[in-house]
Amino acid sequence: MNVFNRLLALVVSALLVIVAGAVLLVMLGLAEPASLSPAPWFTDRLEDFAALTGSDRAWTITVAAVLLVVGLSLFVLELLPGRREPPRLTVRQDGMGRVTVDRRAVQDLVSWEAAQVEGVREVRSHLIEGRDGLRVHCQVSVDPETSVPELTDTLQQRVKTAVERHLGRAVAAVQVDAQVAPLANGRASRVR
Amino acid sequence: MPEHAALDEIVIARAVAAAVQRVPGVAGIGQGRHATATYGPNQVIRGVGVTRARGPLDIDIHLTAAYGAAVDLPELAERVREAARAALDDLSVEEVGGIDVTVEDLRVGGEQP
Numbered sequence: 070m071n072v073f074n075r076l077l078a079l080v081v082s083a084l085l086v087i088v089a090g091a092v093l094l095v096m097l098g099l100a101e102p103a104s105l106s107p108a109p110w111f112t113d114r115l116e117d118f119a120a121l122t123g124s125d126r127a128w129t130i131t132v133a134a135v136l137l138v139v140g141l142s143l144f145v146l147e148l149l150p151g152r153r154e155p156p157r158l159t160v161r162q163d164g165m166g167r168v169t170v171d172r173r174a175v176q177d178l179v180s181w182e183a184a185q186v187e188g189v190r191e192v193r194s195h196l197i198e199g200r201d202g203l204r205v206h207c208q209v210s211v212d213p214e215t216s217v218p219e220l221t222d223t224l225q226q227r228v229k230t231a232v233e234r235h236l237g238r239a240v241a242a243v244q245v246d247a248q249v250a251p252l253a254n255g256r257a258s259r260v261r
Numbered sequence: 262m263p264e265h266a267a268l269d270e271i272v273i274a275r276a277v278a279a280a281v282q283r284v285p286g287v288a289g290i291g292q293g294r295h296a297t298a299t300y301g302p303n304q305v306i307r308g309v310g311v312t313r314a315r316g317p318l319d320i321d322i323h324l325t326a327a328y329g330a331a332v333d334l335p336e337l338a339e340r341v342r343e344a345a346r347a348a349l350d351d352l353s354v355e356e357v358g359g360i361d362v363t364v365e366d367l368r369v370g371g372e373q374p
Contacts, residue, residue, distance in 0.1 A: 157363060160335050165346075166320075166359035168338035174366050178328065181369065235328075237335040 079147050085140030092133040095119045096126065154197065160236055170236060172196060182231040183207050186224045188215030191252045202241035203232060213249050221245040270311040271301025273318065273352060278309045280348035281322055286337045288327040288368040297323045297363075317356035320345055321363070328367040338362040 094100040095115045102115035121129055157169035179194040191210035196203055205228055211220055225243040232240050281290055291298065291308025298307045310321035322345060326337055342360045349357055 161338065165342055166361040168335055168342075168362045168364075170334055170364040171366065174364060178367055181328075181367075235332055235334055237333065 075147055078143060082140045082143035082147065085136055086144060089133045089136035089140055091115060092118050093130065093137060096121070096130050096133065158196070158198065158203075158236070158238065160238060175232070175236065178231065178235065179205055179207065179228050182228050183209060183224050186220060186227060188212045188220045189224065193252055199241050202239035203236075204241050205229075205232065205243045206246070207243065208246045208252060209248070210252050211247050211249060217247045221247060270299055270313075271304060271306060273320075273349065273354060274299035274301075274306035274309040274311045276348040276352055277311070277320060277322065277345045278306050280344040281309070281324060281341050284337070284340050284344050286327050286332060287324050287341065288366075289325040291323060292325050292366065297321055317358040318349075318354060319358045320349075320360045322360065323363045323365050325366040325368055326364050328369045332367075334364050338364065 091100075091105045091111075092115065094105060095102050096118055102112045102119055106112035106115060118129060154172060156172055158172060158175060159167060159169050161168040175196055176194045179196070180192040183189055183192040183194065188211050189209050190212060193208040195206045195208075197206070198204075207224065207228065209220075209224070211217060224245055228243045229240045232238065278290055281287055289308075291306075296307075297310045298305050299309055299311045308323045310319075310323075312319045312321070322341060324341065326332060326334060341362050345360050346357070
């Protein structure tokens with residue numbers, strides 16, 4: 070998720086928590102609408118909720134409680150750092166120090182090698198460090214006349230050889246997703 | 262930080278940077294995506310970080326490698342560490358904790374791959 074979407078999710082979840090929390094407090098009699106409202110419009114809405122009785126009141130309390138839990142969960146999940154790939158790949162670590170390669174440099178290497186394959190027009194690559202070696206994912210846009218099975222075979226072999234030779238790290242898999250249509254917006258390398 | 266310590270570090274960083282730039286296969290230092298530098302009085306050496314956080318000196322080198330069919334990045338990094346080590350020996354720096362090398366970018370000819 071990009072930064073904008075993450076911020077949007079944080080704002081929406083915070084609003085959800087505030088509104089659902091205010092409704093719950095008012096309906097459970099823990100606070101007066103006027104004491105929670107930043108504006109008269111919001112006081113009126115809260116008073117409408119406070120006036121509910123019977124099954125309407127029970128349903129509203131249930132829904133508000135669920136929304137409060139959902140909002141809180143979303144808020145906390147968005148604040149957590151999440152599972153992000155480390156920015157660098159370690160290629161050697163010994164008593165003298167550590168040798169690392171920037172992940173984006175490796176992705177650029179993969180994209181550059183993939184772009185050398187005849188028929189490839191655009192490339193986007195991604196790396197994951199698996200237990201059995203690096204897993205490379207290439208999304209490519211290809212010429213319509215190109216034989217996709219041949220192209221993917223060539224590309225897989227070329228990328229695997231290049232990464233293993235230049236990084237000294239085993240490549241467990243090279244996954245290729247080929248399409249004729251241009252790649253959607255993102256960090257793609259246009260090569261032809 | 263005492264001024265003589267900062268001066269020592271900048272001298273070390275300059276010597277290491279000069280040695281690393283002479284290693285075949287290194288296209289440049291301090292030109293990548295992450296800022297690593299050693300700051301001294303009125304001067305900055307980019308691409309080489311020299312710190313004494315753990316007592317002995319830690320050297321952190323960030324470089325751009327020339328990309329070609331023959332390039333082997335671990336081997337290049339080894340040559341870089343050897344060059345840095347030799348530069349430190351020339352300066353009689355004995356307490357070195359580690360020499361970390363990060364390949365930040367690859368360059369094919371005059372452009373990135």
